[in-house]
Amino acid sequence: MEQIPRWNLDSIYSSLEGEDFEADMKALKTLTEQLKTHISGCQDLRDFNAWFKTTLDLMQTTWDTIDTLGAYAHALLTVDTSDEKAMHGLNKVDEIALDVKAVYVKVLNAFATHKESVRNLINNDESLKRYAFVIEELLEEQRHQMSEAEEALAADLNRSGTDSWSRLQQAVSSSSETIWDEETQERKTVIQLRSMAFDPDRNVREKAFNKELSIWKLHETAFAYALNGVKGTTITLDKKRGYKDPLERSVKQARITDTVLEALIGSIESYLPMFRRYLKAKAKLMGLPKLAFFDLFAPVGLTHQKYSFDAAKEFIIENFSAFHLPLGEFAKMAFEKQWIDAESRVGKVGGAYCTSMPLRKETRVLCNFDHSFDSVSTIAHELGHAYHDKVTSELPALLRNYPMTLAETASIFSQFIIFQGALKHANTDERLSLIEGFLQDSTQVCVDILSRFYFEKDVFEKRVHGDIMADELSRMMVDAQKRSYGDALEETQLHPYMWAVKSHYYSSGLSYYNYPYAFGQLFGLGVYQLSQDYDDFGARYDQLLHTTGMYSAPEVTAKIGCDITTEEFWKKSLDLINTYVDEFCQLCDYKE
Structure with a gap:
């Protein structure tokens, strides 16, 4: 039986108890104290230029150090959520992070005190001009800061508040299990049950779906209090910091504008009939009057080829290299x-992510490989993130800090390369299967994401008035799904507990971590279409990724000729999806 690989973290640190980890922990404390001392002298400056540059250097080195330490401890914890040493290590990093956060508040206050000098220096020093946008962003952030004492208290309370609620959701959802087979007493985790949504047998999918719902039902009270805790804290802090609501803060974090978000959401809403046409065609192909929620991921056509991990590796490297050699070489490495x-193993979190260790200029990818094409696509997606980090790895921390909207560009782009590569060699039945898989993903990233956006907006509006009980959260979730999926899904077989499933809801630092996926999907497809117009697209692509942390999203995208403030841009990508909906309906012999 093939051995599916686990990652090697030895080049990051030897262990949580290793001298190298402890040395960086000590270095982090020293850097924090140095920065604190340095900032305290900002009232009596004889050489402002030197002071400012030293501040930037200290701040960015501090960030790289804490990000590397935190990413390492988090990586260990996510492959074994019962690892007490990893939890302890992460807590140690979080403890120092409180001091870092407190100093960061002081840094922003110092910049604001000397904002005219800061702006003059940025405008006149060639080595600093590339910081112009991010420095203005920091000054804007400072305008939304509470007092130093309040910010310190908020950061401290987050550790035992929202962060703990988030970890509770992660721990329970990764470890909960139930009896699958009464005769053999075989048990399955909720992650394993969710992966069975891809099973070709509808009876298996339905059984797994109902078992999964029973698990969420069992823990619904805990999840409801966790979600209320996170959202309540977010509302309180965002209001105290002067934001109209959490969506305003999210838009600023995403480096977009209300106009961009409205254009994105509006374009998706106008194309909902297209997605519903695909879902109805799939129902016809499966011999069903309508799809249930547990049919969304059902394979159709020829059952997807099963990939060994080695085959997946070679397929990704080959297709990446054919499109852009540096991307293929990076994947190989x-x-x-x-x-x-x-x-995939017990105790490991579900899903997939990519994490960066900036001190080492390295990344790591977590996924749960199950030999399907979807798993191959997931690896490609996460390697896209990793390549993005590689392209920006030589930049200082402030200029590597790209927003969550642009963070999905390289990952979606990489996924589409793999999809196109698979289509080239597919026969008719395989093509049906591959196109349906692409439309599955597109429907998730546009339609399901839209339902999550509706749901979260509704939660924030209702949470202002008090706690929302579990049954009400489930009703709101179903209402949001009905609004997005419309008449394409059976209304009695939706997923009322998606609010418990998705960890994205349980972050006070990143509200509305849903629409950035739709942004990334449609922008990534838009970039792919542009690739056909340039012989030197590879270089242009790398330059695009290189600048994602330096400007607002509209400015970054405008550099390659995209106007994301209009629905017209987004509709071009949706039109590309529509070509595959048309082909899918033709292959299914479906007509409305």
Whole structure:
């Protein structure tokens, strides 16, 4: 039986108890104290230029250090949520992070005190001009800061408040299990049950779906209090910081504008009939009057080829290299150096992510490989994130800090490369299966994401008036799904507990972590279409990724000729999806 790889973290640190980890922990404390001392002298400056540059250097080195330490401890915890040493290590990093956050508040206050001098220096020093946008962003953030004492208290309370609620959701959802087979007493985790949504047998999918719902039902009270805790805290802090609501803060964090968000959401809403046409065609193909929620991921056509991990590796490297050689070479290196943890096991979190360790200029990818094409696509997606980090790895921390909207560009782009590569060699039945898989993903990233956006907006509006009980959260979730999926799904077989499933809801630092996926999907497809117009697209692509942390999203995208403030831009990507909906309906012999 093939051994699915686990990642190797030795080049990051030897262990949580290793001298190298402890040395960086000490270095972090020293850097924090140095920065604190340095900032305290900002009232009596004889050489402002030197002071400012030293501040930037200290701040960015501090960030890189804490990000590397935190990413390492978090990586260990996510492959074994019962690992007490990893939890302790992460807590130690979080404890120092409180001091870092407190100093960061002081840094922003110092910049605001000397904002005219800061702006003059940025405008006149060639080495600093590239910081112009991010410095203005920091000054804007400072205008939304509470007092230093309040910010310190909020950061401290987050550790035992919202952060703990988030970890509770992660721990329960990764470890909960139920009896699958009464005769054999075989048990399955909720992650395993959710992966069975891809099973070709509808009876298996329905059984897994109902078992999964029973688990969420069992823990619904805990999840409801966790969600209320996170959202309540977010509302309180955002109001105290002068934001109209959490969506205003989210838009600023995403480096977009209300106009961009409205254009994005509006374009998706106008194309909902297209997505519903695909879902109805799939129902016809499956011999069903309508799809249930547990049919969304059902394979159709020829059952997807089962990939060994080695086959997946070679397929990704080959297709990446054919499109952009540096991308293929990077993927090859990531596989060879064991940067990917692909084995699914008890205690490991579900889903997938990519994490960066900036001090080492390395990344790591977590996924749960199940030999399907979807798993291959997921690895490609996460390697896209990793390549993005590689392209920006030589930049200082402030200029590497790209928003969550643009963070999905390289990942979606990489996924589409793999999809196109698979289509080239597919026969008719395989093509049906592949196109349906692409439309599955597109429907999730546009339609389901839209339902999550509706739901979260509704939650914030209702949470202002008090706690929302579990049954009400489930009703709101179903209402949001009805609004997005419309008449394409059976209304009695929706998923009322998606609010418990998705960890994105349980972050006070990133509200509305849903629409950025739709942004990334449609922008990534738009960039792919542009690739056909330039012989030197690879270089242009790398330059695009290189600048994602330096400007607002409209400015970054405008540099390659995209106007994301209009629905017309987004509709071009939706039109690309529509070509595959048309082909799918033709292959299914479906007509409305």
